[in-house]
Structures are given as structure tokens and as C-alpha cells.
Amino acid sequence: MTDSQTDRPGDQPDADFPDEPAVPASQQTSRKAADPLAEINARPAQSGGGPDMIQLLTPEGQRVPNDRYDPIIEALTDDELRGFYRDLVLIRRVDTEATALQRQGELGIWASLLGQEAAQVGSGRAMRPQDYAFPSYREHGVAWCRGVDPINLLGLFRGVNHGGWDPNEKNFHLYTIVIGAQALHATGYAMGIQRDGDVGTGDEDRDAAVISYFGDGATSQGDVNEALVFAGVNHAPTVFFCQNNQWAISVPNDKQIPSPIYQRARGFGLPGLRVDGNDVLAVYAVTKTALDNARSGQGPTFLEAFTYRMGAHTTSDDPTKYRISAEVEVWKHRDPIARFTTWLLREGIMDKAFMDQIEAEGDELAASIRERCLNMPDPEPLAMFDHIYVEEHPVIETERAELARYLESFEGAH
Amino acid sequence: MSTTQMTIARGINSGLRAAMEKDPKVLLMGEDIGKLGGVFRVTEGLQKDFGEDRVIDTPLAEAGIVGTAIGMALRGYRPVVEIQFDGFVYPAFDHIISQVAKMRARSLGAVKMPIVIRIPVGGGIGAVEHHSESNEAYFTHTAGLKVVCCANPADAYWMIQQAVETDDPVIFYEPKRRYWDKGEVDTSAAPCGLFESRVVKEGSDLTLLAYGPMVKTCLQAAQVAEEEGKSLEVIDLRTLSPLDLPTLTASVKKTGRVVIVHEAPTFGGLGGEISARLTEDCFYHLEAPVLRVGGYNVPYPPSRLEEDFLPDLDRVLDSVDRSLSY
Numbered sequence: 082m083t084d085s086q087t088d089r090p091g092d093q094p095d096a097d098f099p100d101e102p103a104v105p106a107s108q109q110t111s112r113k114a115a116d117p118l119a120e121i122n123a124r125p126a127q128s129g130g131g132p133d134m135i136q137l138l139t140p141e142g143q144r145v146p147n148d149r150y151d152p153i154i155e156a157l158t159d160d161e162l163r164g165f166y167r168d169l170v171l172i173r174r175v176d177t178e179a180t181a182l183q184r185q186g187e188l189g190i191w192a193s194l195l196g197q198e199a200a201q202v203g204s205g206r207a208m209r210p211q212d213y214a215f216p217s218y219r220e221h222g223v224a225w226c227r228g229v230d231p232i233n234l235l236g237l238f239r240g241v242n243h244g245g246w247d248p249n250e251k252n253f254h255l256y257t258i259v260i261g262a263q264a265l266h267a268t269g270y271a272m273g274i275q276r277d278g279d280v281g282t283g284d285e286d287r288d289a290a291v292i293s294y295f296g297d298g299a300t301s302q303g304d305v306n307e308a309l310v311f312a313g314v315n316h317a318p319t320v321f322f323c324q325n326n327q328w329a330i331s332v333p334n335d336k337q338i339p340s341p342i343y344q345r346a347r348g349f350g351l352p353g354l355r356v357d358g359n360d361v362l363a364v365y366a367v368t369k370t371a372l373d374n375a376r377s378g379q380g381p382t383f384l385e386a387f388t389y390r391m392g393a394h395t396t397s398d399d400p401t402k403y404r405i406s407a408e409v410e411v412w413k414h415r416d417p418i419a420r421f422t423t424w425l426l427r428e429g430i431m432d433k434a435f436m437d438q439i440e441a442e443g444d445e446l447a448a449s450i451r452e453r454c455l456n457m458p459d460p461e462p463l464a465m466f467d468h469i470y471v472e473e474h475p476v477i478e479t480e481r482a483e484l485a486r487y488l489e490s491f492e493g494a495h
Numbered sequence: 496m497s498t499t500q501m502t503i504a505r506g507i508n509s510g511l512r513a514a515m516e517k518d519p520k521v522l523l524m525g526e527d528i529g530k531l532g533g534v535f536r537v538t539e540g541l542q543k544d545f546g547e548d549r550v551i552d553t554p555l556a557e558a559g560i561v562g563t564a565i566g567m568a569l570r571g572y573r574p575v576v577e578i579q580f581d582g583f584v585y586p587a588f589d590h591i592i593s594q595v596a597k598m599r600a601r602s603l604g605a606v607k608m609p610i611v612i613r614i615p616v617g618g619g620i621g622a623v624e625h626h627s628e629s630n631e632a633y634f635t636h637t638a639g640l641k642v643v644c645c646a647n648p649a650d651a652y653w654m655i656q657q658a659v660e661t662d663d664p665v666i667f668y669e670p671k672r673r674y675w676d677k678g679e680v681d682t683s684a685a686p687c688g689l690f691e692s693r694v695v696k697e698g699s700d701l702t703l704l705a706y707g708p709m710v711k712t713c714l715q716a717a718q719v720a721e722e723e724g725k726s727l728e729v730i731d732l733r734t735l736s737p738l739d740l741p742t743l744t745a746s747v748k749k750t751g752r753v754v755i756v757h758e759a760p761t762f763g764g765l766g767g768e769i770s771a772r773l774t775e776d777c778f779y780h781l782e783a784p785v786l787r788v789g790g791y792n793v794p795y796p797p798s799r800l801e802e803d804f805l806p807d808l809d810r811v812l813d814s815v816d817r818s819l820s821y
């Protein structure tokens with residue numbers, strides 16, 4: 082990124098080795114007496130994300146002026162802003178419905194995005210149609226922004242397929258469960274875009290960028306770090322979008338991340354920024370800038386969206402085993418939808434009637450998803466042999482015939 | 496004799512506890528194994544009792560976990576590593592195959608790698624992809640590793656302790672869909688050595704060979720067959736590498752027929768190796784070709800199809816009938 086980049090603390094050239102160890106001695110053993118809440122409350126400004134965190138809307142719904150990003154927000158029409166609201170509310174509604182479907186046995190498992198709506202909608206709406214997203218397994222909000230029908234997301238969780246949508250239809254790749262792998266795929270895709278000459282032409286319908294999504298836990302994987310190296314040396318048109326929701330299942334940030342994640346990017350030759358992930362305006366503005374930079378040939382950016390996983394890791398998880406409910410309470414006050422609602426209402430951009438209308442739309446959407454989920458057929462057993470290879474494969478064909486014969490032997494048996 | 500009822504998960508938990516009490520060099524590493532006690536609660540309570548230095552909640556990086564376990568082992572520790580699910584061992588594959596398995600030979604015997612890598616294995620739990628795989632053949636194909644799989648609580652309790660005491664690296668498979676199966680555990684003495692297979696039901700007409708989750712299926716098959724007047728012998732392999740061939744051949748020479756059952760795809764699976772060995776060693780005793788029942792040669796299917804993929808009672812009995820009809 083350009084001018085303001087040099088103002089960030091991480092950019093000062095290092096002096097010699099610091100006199101003091103970077104980690105206070107008290108924290109150098111694994112036996113920290115950690116009271117996570119004390120730490121959260123001790124962080125002064127900006128919703129726990131520290132002074133470097135870019136925030137345009139406080140949890141109370143106050144606009145924070147920002148010379149660099151205000152023009153991007155001001156360029157948004159009221160329709161677009163109301164659109165963000167609609168996205169946020171509807172995707173939360175989809176998420177609630179999917180959780181309910183899991184509880185009723187219609188899905189095997191569900192990974193909730195509760196609390197991360199702004200991070201996903203803000204970044205998802207910053208994309209252009211020709212851009213490409215590589216999600217993990219929690220990016221239901223990004224899928225929504227790409228125009229992927231939410232019912233498609235349910236197949237994997239219901240156990241009828243392993244994803245099953247055509248990634249090239251909406252430039253939204255399949256969910257990736259193996260932590261971090263997609264960061265490399267995104268980087269390679271971006272390297273392909275470079276070779277096609279679709280970077281820096283100035284044609285805004287041609288220049289393309291890639292964005293990969295992963296969590297705080299994923300930053301420990303070799304794959305993510307290797308992706309940063311590849312993107313860095315290739316100057317690839319890609320944005321790494323890390324949703325730091327503070328937890329990787331039961332493992333908190335302080336056991337996962339030795340120093341703030343966004344600062345790590347520097348070492349890979351990438352600008353790294355922390356944005357308030359619960360502030361849809363800030364996420365939109367920062368991601369748009371990063372994607373624009375990538376498309377115009379200025380290379381990759383690493384973004385850390387500072388957010389919180391309000392729910393369990395998945396419906397199979399029991400967070401009471403490892404985190405205190407008071408921490409969740411703190412984050413409830415930073416809810417992404419509440420602050421945006423406050424602001425939109427105060428600015429007169431939306432009114433109660435609009436909110437009612439979206440709520441009704443949400444109910445309809447949820448009902449439709451429920452109905453289509455219940456009607457999702459189980460695949461035929463022989464379908465397991467389909468699509469494994471492009472070309473015919475004799476072992477597969479032999480086994481397909483074997484299973485067919487075996488299944489036939491039961492017909493009429495009862 | 497002092498016996499207690501416990502599940503397989505509890506058996507491993509208690510076994511780990513015993514191993515840690517016995518040897519201060521034993522430590523556990525893995526994702527979410529501390530406060531959470533692992534996603535299957537196998538390490539529940541151990542961090543509380545042994546501290547964070549011995550029960551390490553690692554960063555989310557399998558290559559990192561196994562790679563640092565190697566360093567720990569070189570420093571004299573005995574790391575027991577938990578891989579959260581079978582499908583997530585692959586980031587660590589390089590370290591397991593290229594480093595763990597070869598270290599002793601490369602050092603001409605100067606160093607050892609007493610590392611245990613615990614992997615919950617297999618399907619049948621209705622999970623999403625990468626959570627239901629049976630990848631034992633990759634490891635049995637690799638010289639330098641030992642591979643075992645427990646199938647009941649008593650073995651869970653004892654085999655994990657024996658694995659920890661083994662000076663060679665051990666891949667320790669745990670049948671995840673059987674984690675909550677209960678059984679009697681005699682905590683006073685180990686029933687047998689780690690690298691021994693065991694006849695769990697005697698019979699005379701045919702031998703069923705299985706391990707892990709399929710042992711229970713085969714015992715059920717033997718019971719059904721018994722009602723039809725067929726006497727099946729069931730062997731729990733327990734050790735997959737090395738194979739306990741004397742126990743297997745003795746049984747096959749007695750019955751003359753054998754069906755090997757595993758969840759992994761039969762193509763390139765461990766059953767193929769066992770079949771070849773038995774054919775060589777028992778050729779003149781065999782009344783029928785060695786048959787295999789296993790998964791198909793496809794990626795593990797979506798969970799709604801897993802019952803068609805996994806060997807079950809009917810498919811085992813179907814193969815038994817085929818063998819007996821030769």
C-alpha cells in the first residue's frame with residue numbers, strides 16, 4: 082500500500098537488537114497465569130485490537146474519521162450501505178437456521194460464522210466479479226457475497242457431498258477443511274493471473290485479484306507461511322485475509338501467535354494491517370484498497386481482521402471446557418450488526434421499515450433453506466465412483482459393478 | 496487381578512496416565528489436548544495433573560508437532576503425539592517418513608526415536624471429509640516405523656503403555672467409532688506383548704482377520720455364522736507392522752480359509768500384503784483363495800454413503816459364503 086504505509090509502527094527500520102527481550106520474562110515459560118479477561122480489559126483503545134487497528138465505526142456506532150479510508154466510505158451509495166446491512170442480517174439468519182438444522186439432525190455438523198459477519202461481508206463486497214476467493218470452511222458470508230446459493234454450503238455439512246458446487250461459476254472455491262492449504266492455492270491462482278497478463282492493465286473489468294481466507298490457527302501451518310513467501314517473491318496479486326477470531330478450537334491466540342499476526346507479514350515482504358473485523362466499513366475500505374493494489378500490480382497484502390468467534394468452534398464443540406463466558410460477554414458489546422445498525426439509523430440511511438422488510442426476507446430465506454435442506458436427496462451409492470478421474474479407470478469400474486451386483490442381491494430379499 | 500469397566504477412550508487416557516507416572520520423560524503433544532482434553536477427550540484431565548510442560552497444547556501445525564517431537568526425542572524425551580484426525584497427519588508425513596522412520600539407520604544405531612504417534616482412525620461417525628480415513632498402509636509400507644491398532648479397552652490401556660515403552664517409533668491407531676465401547680480392563684498385568692496378534696474367537700471352518708473397528712464387526716459375523724452352523728475363527732491383528740505371521744499362519748493352516756477385513760480400500764491395502772504372505776506360507780493348506788473385504792478404491796465418500804463404503808456384517812458374511820463355497 083502507498084503513503085500511509087510508512088506511518089505504521091512496523092515500518093520503522095529495526096535498531097540493533099533490543100536491550101530487553103521482546104517477550105517479558107514473566108511470559109517466557111509455558112506457565113503463564115493467564116486471565117484472558119484481565120488482558121482484554123487492560124487493552125485500552127479500539128476494542129482490544131490495539132492502536133494499530135483500523136476502525137471506522139466504534140462498537141457504539143460512532144464514525145471514526147480516517148483520512149485514508151473515508152473517501153472509500155463516502156463513495157458508497159445509501160443503497161450499497163443498506164445492502165451491507167441486508168447481507169449481514171441475512172447471512173446471520175442463514176447461519177442460525179443451519180445451526181438449528183444441525184440440532185435437529187438434518188446436518189451432521191455446522192461451523193457457525195456468528196460474530197464474523199462484518200469481516201466476511203466487508204471483504205466479500207470489496208471483491209469484483211473477476212476476483213477469486215479461496216475460503217476455509219466458515220466463509221458463508223463471503224459465499225453469500227459471491228452469489229453462491231447458501232443451500233450449496235449445506236451439502237458438505239449434511240454429508241451428501243464434499244462441496245459439490247462448481248468453483249468457477251462464482252469464482253468461489255470449494256471449502257477447504259485441511260487448515261491453511263487454500264492459501265497456497267490462492268497464491269498459485271494469482272500467479273496464473275499474472276501470467277495471463279490480467280494485472281495492471283488499467284482495465285477494471287480485466288484486472289483480477291485473489292483473496293484467501295483462513296483463521297488465526299492457520300497462521301501456524303507451514304502452508305500459510307509458504308504461501309506468504311511465494312506471494313512475496315512473485316509479487317502475486319493476492320490478499321491474505323486472516324480472520325483472527327481469537328480461538329483455534331480451544332487454543333487461544335497467546336498459545337498460537339508469538340507476535341501480532343499482521344506484523345508478521347513484514348518479514349515476508351508484504352504490508353500487513355490489522356482491521357477491526359467487526360466493523361463492516363473498515364473491513365470494506367481496507368480490503369478494497371488491498372484488492373485494488375493487487376489488481377493494479379502493487380503486489381500482495383496481508384490483512385488481519387480482529388474479530389471473535391461468538392459460538393462454539395462447530396456444533397460438535399463445547400467451549401465451556403476452555404473459555405470463560407465473561408469473555409464472550411465483552412465481545413457481545415462489539416457486535417458487528419448492532420454498531421452498523423446504530424450508525425445507519427442515526428445517519429438516516431435506513432429506517433425501521435427497511436429493517437422489518439429485511440427481517441421478513443430473512444424469515445423467507447430461512448424457510449426456503451430449511452425446506453430445500455430437508456428435500457436434499459441422499460446420493461445413490463454408486464455415485465461414490467463418479468468423477469474421481471477424468472478418464473476411465475478399470476479398477477473403479479470393476480468395483481462399481483461389484484457394488485451394483487451386491488446391492489441387487491438384496492432386492493426383493495424382504 | 497483388579498478389573499475395571501472402561502471405554503477405549505478412557506483406556507488410552509488411563510494408559511497414558513500410567514505411562515506418565517512411571518517415566519518423567521514421557522510427554523504429550525498435540526492440538527487441543529490440554530484444557531479441552533482433545534476433541535475425543537482422550538487426554539482429559541492430564542494437563543491439569545501433569546502441567547503444561549508435559550501436556551503441550553501445540554500451535555496448529557502437524558509438521559511442527561512431529562518435527563519438534565523428533566528434537567525432543569533426540570534430547571531424551573519420549574513424546575506421545577496426538578494427530579487430531581487421520582486426514583490431518585499428512586502435513587507431518589514428510590517428518591514421519593523421511594526423518595522419524597530413517598533416523599536410527601542414518602545414525603548407524605546411535606540414536607533412537609521413541610516417539611508414539613496416536614491417530615484416531617476410520618469412519619462410521621458421520622463426519623465431513625478428512626475425518627474418516629484409514630491410512631495405515633502408507634505407514635506399514637514404510638520401513639523404520641512400527642504400526643499397531645487397538646480394538647478394545649484392555650488393549651487400549653495396555654498397548655498405549657507398551658507403545659510408549661518401545662524404543663522404536665510407533666504409529667498407534669485408535670478406532671474412533673469404537674472410542675465409547677466399554678469393556679473389562681485388568682490393570683494388574685498386560686495380556687500379551689505389543690507385537691502379537693490374538694485369536695479372539697476360536698473356530699475351525701474359516702479365519703477372519705481384522706483390526707481396529709472391524710474386530711467387533713467380525714465377532715458379530717462369527718456369531719451369526721455360528722447360528723448357521725459355521726465355525727469362524729476371529730483374529731485381532733493388533734500389530735500391523737511387524738505382522739505376527741506365526742499366529743496368522745497357524746490359524747489359516749488349521750481352517751484352510753481366510754477372509755481379511757479392513758476399512759481401508761482393498762487396492763494397495765494391507766490386506767494385499769497379508770494375502771500374499773499367507774498364500775506363500777500356507778499354499779497347500781488353502782481350500783479357497785484368500786479373500787478381502789474393504790473399502791472401495793475411491794476417496795472416502797460423503798457420510799451419507801459411508802455405510803455402503805464400509806465393510807459391514809453382510810459384506811463380511813457374503814465373503815465368508817464365497818470362501819466356503821469354493
Ligand SMILES: Cc1ncc(C[n+]2csc(CCOP(=O)(O)OP(=O)(O)O)c2C)c(N)n1
Pocket residue numbers: 219258259260295296297298299300326328329330390394526555557579583586
Ligand atoms: C491440517 C489440519 N489439522 C487439524 C485440523 C482440525 N481443525 C479444524 S478447525 C481447527 C482450528 C482452526 O482454527 P483457526 O485457523 O483459527 O480457524 P477458525 O476455526 O477459528 O475459524 C482445527 C485444529 C484440520 N482441519 N486440518
Ligand SMILES: [Mg+2]
Pocket residue numbers: 296297298324325326327328329330
Ligand atoms: Mg480462529
